[in-house]
Amino acid sequence: MPDVSAADLVLTGGRVHTVDARDRLAEAVAVRGGRIARVGTADEVAPLIGPGTRVVPLDGGSVLPGINDSHLHGVWLGAMWPNLLMDQLAASGGHAHEAPARLETAEDRRRAILRTADLLASLGITSYTEPGLGPGEDGGPSGCFGSGALRDYAELAAQGRLKARVTALMLFGELDGRSTAADLLAGLRDFTPPAGVPGRFRVAGVKIFADGIPPMRSAWTDRPYTDGSHGALLVDGGSDGEREAALRAMIDAAHDAGHQIGVHATGDRATRVVADACAAALGRDGRDARHYVIHGDLLAPATLTVLASNRIGLNTQAGIPVATEPMLAAALGEDALRDAWPLRDALDAGVPLCLSSDSPVLTPDWRAGMAAAVTRRGLDGAVRGAAQRLALAEALRAYTAVPAWQDGEEDVKGSIEPGKAADLCVLGGDLFAVEPQALPSVPVAMTVLDGEVVYEA
Known part of the structure; x- marks a missing residue:
């Protein structure tokens, strides 16, 4: 059955680099209770947006595992x-x-x-x-x-x-x-x-x-x-x-x-x-x-x-x-x-x-x-x-x-997949869209640990 309970945080409208076994890309990620609740297209994640959900438009930015x-x-x-x-x-x-x-x-x-x-x-x-x-x-x-x-x-x-x-x-x-x-x-x-x-x-x-x-x-x-x-x-x-x-x-x-x-x-x-x-x-x-x-x-x-x-x-x-x-x-x-x-x-x-x-x-x-x-x-x-x-x-x-x-914690962290800890690095751009020498210029916009925002530019 689909999970229809509301997320605490949704990041949407960008490039989500999951770093899973197939290096899949997504558009949005939803976080609930400190865990990744859903990863997919903006439309697939949208049903988890409720009255209390904080929605962060990525505006072309990107999300990486922490x-x-x-x-x-x-x-x-x-x-x-x-x-x-x-x-x-x-x-x-x-x-x-x-x-x-x-x-x-x-x-x-x-x-x-x-x-x-x-x-x-x-x-x-x-x-x-x-x-x-x-x-x-x-x-x-x-x-x-x-x-x-x-x-x-x-x-x-x-x-x-x-x-x-x-x-x-x-x-x-x-x-x-x-x-x-x-x-x-x-x-x-x-x-x-x-x-x-x-x-x-x-x-x-x-x-x-x-x-x-x-x-x-x-x-x-x-x-x-x-x-x-x-x-x-x-x-x-x-x-x-x-x-x-x-x-x-x-x-x-x-x-x-x-x-x-x-x-x-x-x-x-x-x-x-x-x-x-x-x-x-x-x-x-x-x-x-x-x-x-x-x-x-x-x-x-x-x-x-x-x-x-x-x-x-x-x-x-x-x-x-x-x-x-x-x-x-x-x-x-x-x-x-x-x-x-x-x-x-x-x-x-x-x-x-x-x-x-x-x-x-x-x-x-x-x-x-x-x-x-x-x-x-x-x-x-x-x-x-x-x-x-x-x-x-x-x-x-x-x-x-x-x-x-x-760390012996590959089942807990290191990639953006449902069920894993919501440890995320949110960038104001995309590492894959700049020349390699310019990677340090891509700004960090937000850091999320266990679903909690611990840094926001």
């Missing part, structure tokens, strides 16, 4: 904004950067989180992953990454003050620094994260730092740097073999404890070992754990095959290659560019691909990230890695449907 930034440091972003790390590095010639004042108290952290909440709502972002908060950073210099931030998120979520769904990963080592298998095992045993708040906050798993980054010659590589070195893992150990064994033990322990694992890995040797270790852990029990590699600057074709065949995701930032490719080439030589940020190759291999900002490293504006993925063009106008370009629809899916998969 954007999911699947790797964004929310506390750090709130402390830094509008200063972005990549901008500061570029301005300083790749050297020093301005650090924010240390967040000393819970109130400091909460102000930063709420500042980020307002900023992300204005960008149409309805979900994000906070990738690494925990006791490993309780004495950290910024105060942005300690275990107290997990409690702050949980309390703000319980108070209804978050404007996005937040997924967090625990951190038992230093941010971008050393870690030990012993510390991770102790953390898994002794640390109890705060309980989740349904629909708003949950702790999904563990973040592990495998290595550094190629431009700093701290990524662990098979090919030598121009100075003859190969970098090393950040995990403690007296040799490469001991460090690799410790990293594998950490992945095994986190997997066996039932956690999702996100591993920062950038060098081709580090990404290969991480992929093999995650595949081995998954092979023991067949659990659908949704583990993923973070950044993945250098990925050999064989590593992509391992990722794809084991449904291990890749979470990367399209803005980083267009900004740092010359630095990578200077560190490792031009030949390294063959395996550098292979987004097209990863997608073609069947790797679950998420695009994210790593903000405040890059801007949290996903439109800029999509433009970088589609054009591979930097701010200087140079195109870098043109063969790895994505189609616009693929980039959009990597900011919506695939991050929902990473």
Whole structure:
């Protein structure tokens, strides 16, 4: 029987990009009780308009699923904004950067989180992953990454003050620094994260730092740097073999404890070992754990095959290659560019691909990230890695449907389909009607979370 009860909100007269399995387009969408009630033509949705329905004429604008930034440091972003790390590095010639004042108290952290909440709502972002908060950073210099931030998120979520769904990963080592298998095992045993708040906050798993980054010659590589070195893992150990064994033990322990694992890995040797270790852990029990590699600057074709065949995701930032490719080439030589940020190759291999900002490293504006993925063009106008370009629809899916998969919530969000959460990004134009480089100019008109308008221009 047709559903004839009135909707709370109807958006009509535009282009609704559902990002469903067939990338279907519609003209209108109706929301009732925080869920998508109907998607279709304007005439098909019109019967759900009642006396109390708010009707928003799109006037040629468009509707997307709520954007999911699947790797964004929310506390750090709130402390830094509008200063972005990549901008500061570029301005300083790749050297020093301005650090924010240390967040000393819970109130400091909460102000930063709420500042980020307002900023992300204005960008149409309805979900994000906070990738690494925990006791490993309780004495950290910024105060942005300690275990107290997990409690702050949980309390703000319980108070209804978050404007996005937040997924967090625990951190038992230093941010971008050393870690030990012993510390991770102790953390898994002794640390109890705060309980989740349904629909708003949950702790999904563990973040592990495998290595550094190629431009700093701290990524662990098979090919030598121009100075003859190969970098090393950040995990403690007296040799490469001991460090690799410790990293594998950490992945095994986190997997066996039932956690999702996100591993920062950038060098081709580090990404290969991480992929093999995650595949081995998954092979023991067949659990659908949704583990993923973070950044993945250098990925050999064989590593992509391992990722794809084991449904291990890749979470990367399209803005980083267009900004740092010359630095990578200077560190490792031009030949390294063959395996550098292979987004097209990863997608073609069947790797679950998420695009994210790593903000405040890059801007949290996903439109800029999509433009970088589609054009591979930097701010200087140079195109870098043109063969790895994505189609616009693929980039959009990597900011919506695939991050929902990473979160284990593809049945709840990530596409505009009846029964799913009404998380929507409403634009004042259509991304598919402008030149790719102009994507950031398409304005965000409204953001809807669980059917509630959390931002309106």
